[in-house]
Amino acid sequence: MSNEASDLLLEIGVEELPSSFVEAALRALPDLATKRLAELRLRHGAMRALGTPRRLALLVSGVAARQPDLEEEVTGPPVKAAFKDGAPTKAAEAFAQKLGCAVADLRRVEGPKGEYLAGTRREAGKPAAELLPEVLASLVAAIPFRKSMRWGKGEFAFGRPIQWLVALSGADVIPVEIAGVRSGRTSRGHRFLAPGEIALGAARDYVEAMRAAHVIVDPGERARLMRERLLAAARDAGGALIEDDFLIGENLSLVEEPHVIVGSFEERFLELPERVILEVARGHQRYFGVRDAKTGALLPKYLAVVNTAEAPEKIKSGNDKTMRARLSDAQFFYREDVKLPLASRREKLGGIVFQKRLGSVLAKAERVERLARELGLLLMLPEPTLVAAASGAHLAKCDLVALMVGEFPELQGEMGRAYALAQGVSPEVADVIRDHYLPKGAADATAPTHAGALVAIADRLDTLVGCFAIGLIPTSTADPYGLRRACLGVLRTLLDRDLDLRLGAAFSAAYDGYAGVKLDASREELAARLGEFFAERLRGLLSDRLPQDAVLACLRVAADRPLDLRARVRAIDALSPEVRARVGEVFKRATNIADKAPPGEPVAPFGQDVHASETALFAGYLKLREQIASDVRSGAYDSAFKAVADFAPLLHQYFIDVFVMTDDAAVRDNRLRLMRALSETCASLARLELLGEAPRAAS
Structure with a gap:
């Protein structure tokens, strides 16, 4: 092998891996390889994880030809254990042998607990050619899969049977054997479009050689090519692509080179709600939808990403048959479902268990309907909004027993809305049925109306209060009822809709809904546990975009x-970070000594030597107290914190000029009362002493 740095290639050819296996392996490979090369002291450049359903590959640029020589200082046993009566013990001899030197060559160094022996360990660097076979074999064995399999008579386990191995350092083959398969320089092209063997001249040729054999090994390049071909196919079909990142990701690890086939279905299926058609295409078949580029209406066409350009008409015919069958089933479900009024399905919810101790889904629906109105009253929302929320809540869970939702659970809410509209329910109420499930994920929008938001919050609060009240509290490793997600949904909805809800009152209203249900926690215990849970989620939510010290300071008084x-x-x-830090510094000093103050209110400074700073501080305090009280009542926090920032220099100068803990007891007590009064006055605004502090890790 060359004495200069070389590119390293490892390719593992396999039987087709499931999409999720490919994604997980490609996420893990760079970290696994980086760790192993670091342990071997082999310097390297950029690293790329590449892969398709038939292969996993790692390409590392500029791997050093050999390890650097090692020279490091090593501390050994304590001197008192290394010598006995002046003679070296076995501990000293073993340490010297480990370093490859004589005991006489060892040094004595001072350690934290006394004197220790120390020495220099020297090790000549080995060529990468000696090290890489073993490290590549261990790397392959370490790739994680959700489920592995064994094949043949061997005991080696992998995601799917290994068919071939390529291992190259520059142009040289690295000898590796795994599960009876020996490495070489021969890869394989696309199964259908270039099925022969591909001899690789050097590691750096890999990506281009595979591309020429219709294998796009770079997932990013494959995704870009897929999107380009989808957009072109949609245009050629007279429409516009309904873009879907989920489908791009799903198809990405199903093909080695993406090709697009335009399929179609009968226009009679367009009577179905759009979401149903798209869910049939998306959920079952991983197909993309197409809209009319001018009107935006859904076209009776779909786009399928396939792994070959051969026999497109045959593929289209098969896909069309599958879509037709799926849509026929959906059409049957839809026509049967609309025969029954949505409200008439409500009683069937009594046969579905929500949680064995908390009752049925019907009981939950009744609680949510009541709670939505209670929350609306707490927020003083107008009566029409409360009526729309209550009406929507009454119908919100009814589609759970519809045929369509039984087949397509992802459409709960969507189908309820569609059936409600078809049966003459007002759009405002129908939208509540759909929107009360929002947000479904961290990136989703929240309910767009107050009525929808009330039911979304009520639904989640009912679950949170019920689960916490019977001890079903999330742990660090388990959250089977999705309570963290539910909590974040409540908080995001409140903030997005500018709803000033008091959480304690909301918890209490939700607790009332469980009258007649045996709960383990009292109302007060529940409020404390759930309040802490919400506070931690709120801290994380706000800290994503706002200063963490400010969030923590305010969380202590306004959670x-x-x-x-x-x-x-x-x-x-x-306020600028510098101003915040100055405020935090001076109020921390004041707060730290405030608890030493005796009872009573501060009065104007007195005594023989009243400094001007003390007089100014007291006058400033009186003014600040009035302003903070007024601003907190009106919510004018910009004004209040500006006043605090303007006051901070007075307090800073006071601590420079005045000694609080003077020998004069009366003066000292008055000064301490002033510190306590300042701390308590500003505590109605925020815990100012926490400003400027480095954030602590969330629990």
Whole structure:
């Protein structure tokens, strides 16, 4: 092998891997390889994980030809254990042998607990050619799969049977044997479009050689090519692609080179709600939908990503038959479902268990309907909004017993809305049925109306309160009822819709809905546990975009009102980091000594030597107290925190000029009362002493 750095290639050819296996392996490979090369002290450049259903590959640029020589200082046993009566013990001899030197060559160094022996370990660097076979074999064995399999008579386990191995350092083959398969320089092209063997001249030729054999090994390149071909196929079909990142990801690891086939279905199926057609195409077949480029209406066409350009008409015919069968089933479900009024399905919810101790889905639906109205009253929303929310909540879970949702659970809410509209329910109420499931994920929008938001919040609060009240609290490793996600959904909805809800009152209203259900936690215990849970989620949610020290400072005083809390944090964020740090510093000093103050209110400074700074501070305090009280009542937090920032220099100068803990007891007590009064006055705004602190890890 060359004495210069070389590119390293490892390709593992396999029987077709499931999409999720490919994705997981490609995520893991770079970290696994980086760790192993670091352990071998082999320097390297950029690293790329490449792969398709038939192969997993790693391409590393500029791998050093050999290890650097090692020279490191090593500390050994304590001197008192290394010598006895002046003679070296076995501990000293073993340490010297480990370093390859004589005991006399060892040194004595001072350690944290006394004197220790120390020495220099020297090791000549080995050629990469000696090291790479073993490390590549261990790398392959370490690739994680959700489920592995064995084949033949061997005991080696992998995601799918290994068919071939390529291992190259530059142009040289690295000898590796895994599960009876020996490495070489021969890869294989696309199964259908270039099925022969591909001899690779060097590692750096890999990507281009595979591309020429109709294998796009780079997932990013494959995704871009797929999207380009989808857009072109949609245009050629007279429409526009309905873009879907999920489908791009799903198809990405199903093909080695993406080709697109335009399929079609009968126009009679367009009577189905659009989401049904798209879910049939998307959920079952992984097909893309197509819209009319001008009107936006769904076209009776779909796009299928396939792994070959051969026999497109035959593929289209088969796909069309499958789509026709799926859509025929959906059409049957839809026509049967609309025969029954949505509300008439509600009683069937009594046969579905929500949670064995918390009752049926019908009982939950009744609680949510009541709670949605209670929350609306707490928020003082107008009566029409409360009526729409209650009406929507009454119907919100009815589609769970519809045939369509039984076949397509992803359409719950969507089908309820479609059936409600078909049966004459007002759009405002129908939208609540769909929107109360929002947000479904971290990237999803929240309910767009107040009525939908009320039911979304009520549904999640009912689940949270019920589960916490019977001890079903998430752990660090398990959250089977999705309570963290439910909590974040409540908080995001409140903040997005500017709803100033007091969480404690909302918890209590939800707790009332469980009258007659035996709960383990009292109302007060539930409020404490759930309040802490919400506070931690709220901290994380706001800290994504706002200063963490400001969030923590305000969370201590306003966690019960998320909207009010955000307003306080935003007002602090308007101050510069330097100003925040100065405020935090001086109020930390004041707070640290405030608890030493005796009872009573501070009065104007007195005594023989009253400094001007003390007089100024007291006057500033009186003014600040009035302003903070007024601003907190009106929610004018920008004004309040600006006043605090303007006051901070007075307090800073005071600590320079005045000694609080003077020998004069009366003066000292008055000064301490002033510190306590300042701390308590500002505590209604935020825990200012926490500003400027480095954030601690969330629990």
